[in-house]
Amino acid sequence: MxxxxxxxxxFFKGCILKYSLCYIFYMKGVIRLTGSGSTRCSGRVEVYHxxxxxxxxxxxxxxxxxxxxxxxxxCGSGLEVPQSxxxxxxxxxxxxxxxxxxxxxxSLTECQHSGFGSNTCEHGxxxxxxxxxxxxxxxxxxxxxxxxxxxxxxxxxxVWGTVSDYKxxxxxxxxxxxxxxCGSALxxPRSAYxxxxxxxxxxxxxxxxxxxxSLTECQNSGxxxxxxxxxxxxxxxxSDAGPIRLTGSGSSQCSGRVEVYHxxxxxxxxxxxxxxxxxxxxxxxxxCGSALxxPQSVHFGAGIxxxxxxxxxxxxxxxSLTECQHSGFGSNTCEHGxxVAVICSAVPIILTGSGSTRCSGRVEVYHxxxxxxxxxxxxxxxxxxxxxxxxxCGSALEVPPSxxxxxxxxxxxxxxxxxxxxxxSLTECQHSRFVSNKCEHGxxxxxxxxxxxxVS
Numbered sequence: 275m276x277x278x279x280x281x282x283x284x285f286f287k288g289c290i291l292k293y294s295l296c297y298i299f300y301m302k303g304v305i306r307l308t309g310s311g312s313t314r315c316s317g318r319v320e321v322y323h324x325x326x327x328x329x330x331x332x333x334x335x336x337x338x339x340x341x342x343x344x345x346x347x348x349c350g351s352g353l354e355v356p357q358s359x360x361x362x363x364x365x366x367x368x369x370x371x372x373x374x375x376x377x378x379x380x381s382l383t384e385c386q387h388s389g390f391g392s393n394t395c396e397h398g399x400x401x402x403x404x405x406x407x408x409x410x411x412x413x414x415x416x417x418x419x420x421x422x423x424x425x426x427x428x429x430x431x432x433v434w435g436t437v438s439d440y441k442x443x444x445x446x447x448x449x450x451x452x453x454x455x456c457g458s459a460l461x462x463p464r465s466a467y468x469x470x471x472x473x474x475x476x477x478x479x480x481x482x483x484x485x486x487x488s489l490t491e492c493q494n495s496g497x498x499x500x501x502x503x504x505x506x507x508x509x510x511x512x513s514d515a516g517p518i519r520l521t522g523s524g525s526s527q528c529s530g531r532v533e534v535y536h537x538x539x540x541x542x543x544x545x546x547x548x549x550x551x552x553x554x555x556x557x558x559x560x561x562c563g564s565a566l567x568x569p570q571s572v573h574f575g576a577g578i579x580x581x582x583x584x585x586x587x588x589x590x591x592x593x594s595l596t597e598c599q600h601s602g603f604g605s606n607t608c609e610h611g612x613x614v615a616v617i618c619s620a621v622p623i624i625l626t627g628s629g630s631t632r633c634s635g636r637v638e639v640y641h642x643x644x645x646x647x648x649x650x651x652x653x654x655x656x657x658x659x660x661x662x663x664x665x666x667c668g669s670a671l672e673v674p675p676s677x678x679x680x681x682x683x684x685x686x687x688x689x690x691x692x693x694x695x696x697x698x699s700l701t702e703c704q705h706s707r708f709v710s711n712k713c714e715h716g717x718x719x720x721x722x723x724x725x726x727x728x729v730s
Contacts, residue, residue: 305346305382307403309361310455315349315405318361321369321382323390328367330382331395332357332402338377339385340403346381350406353429363397371395422456425468428476428489436471437489438478439464445484446492453488465725518559518595520616521632522574528562528618531574534582534595536603541580543595544608545570551590552598553616559594562618566640569615576610584608623664623700625721627679633667633725636679636718639687639700641708646685648700649713650675650720656695657703658721664699667725674720681715689713 306327307317319330332355340352371393375385406429426437447459482492517535520528532543553565584606588598617624617640624645625635637648650673658670689711693703 305343307343307347309359309364309400309402312361313454315344315347316361317402318359318364319343319382319401319403320364323367323369326367328369328391329364329397330373330401331368331371331393332399333372333393333395334374335401339373339375339382339401340405341377342375342379342382342385343403344405347405352403353406354404356402356404359398359400360402361400364400365397367391368393368395368397368400373401422451422454423468425466425471426450426489427471430476433473435474435476437480438475439466440478441481446480446482446489448484449482449486449489449492518556520556520560522577522615528557528560529574529616529624531572531577531613531615532556532595533577536580536582539580541582541604542577542610542613543586544581544584544606545612545614546585546606546608547587548614552586552588552595552614553618554590555588555592555595555598556616557618560618564619565616566619566622567617569617570612572611572613573615575613577613578610580604581606581608581610581613623661625661625665625679627677627682627718627720630679633662633665633723634679634721636677636682636720637661637700638682641685641687644685646687647682647715648691648719649686649689649711650717651690651711651713652692653719657691657693657700657719658723659695660693660697660700660703661721662723662725665723665725667723669724670721671724672722674722675717677716677718678720679718682718683715686711686713686715686718691719 304322306320306322307314308320309318312318320327321330335355335357337352337355340355344350344352369390370382371388373382373385373387375382379385427434428437429435442462442464444459444462447462451457451459477489477494480489480492480494482489486492519533519535519540520530521533522531533540534543535541548568548570550565550568553568557563557565582603583595584601586595586598586600588595592598619640622640624638625632626638627636630636638645639648653673653675655670655673658673662668662670687708688700689706691700691703691705693700697703
């Protein structure tokens, strides 16, 4: 450690130019975290000795050693000790090896070690740490991820958690890429593209301009609040006006089982007294037009967990379902066989049938106040492409024939559908006029969309 006036002047000048690095080096004297993807509280460990920086070999490197490093640089406690030069291999000297700390030392060099420069290591063994002070930093994880691609995770309240893809776009990705020194954002894949994470979903509704220095500086819905839960990526439609969603088997953006968010948990609504007035409020709240039906008896499947609302009584003019009269959150004598649903006018198309999911099933359209099927005469991937896009379910993968998801009942509304694939709605495609067909329900058309790939 140099204490000459010249040396102090250089450090002081360095503080003006880059405060965080100077703080670690000058105030603490002999240690820094660096390397590819490093931040102030995570990186390859380097110590200053004999007028040069050098690395630390990971022989015996553990959380006790990391604890000392993290405390020394005012970064909280040690969370991880990634191996094999996780933040890249250093160059030059390897100053320390066989470091053994109790965890209580004030400096890494106070711990037992083999002596400066005494080692048989290579830089592929350079030690690293991730400290808890990394509370507002991000990392990538997941299948197929690399240092600059993967599922985005963020550290908060001493726990790593994920970021919801609700409203996620390239501006948000740009901030993450810059934050972890990975250049510009090329893509912002959604729907757990690199695999679903674990633990809490810390941020949702993230909206960045793209210029922020950290993801947590962007607008968001607040720590721990998510518009839809971890197991329901793209499995329903979510309201900007309040915590409500439509989900369940065969649901679409504007039809499904009604669920509300309360006390950090999604729960269902009991059908005692449920009618079109109540459904009207839900449809308006979700910007889905007016209510067409208020189906009961788990039309879109039974939910699980809490039943939050019962005896809901709306006039139809309320802006939110929770503004209507009800028995109080959690006060009910219902079972999930009574979970309510709505079908709204905005998207008059659903996928349903045995074994169906939100992005695969028998195609049904709403016309003349009733649901009906589509005949598979000439049904192909161009037609399916329109359906998948209309339901926000990605691209068409298959058009299984012969009522693959079961035969429907009632009207067969469309036949001889011919789409170019670019239409915004199935009814914009050429087709025989409504009810003009010679089909049977054994010919009901079906689709399997790519959006189904990411729904667990």
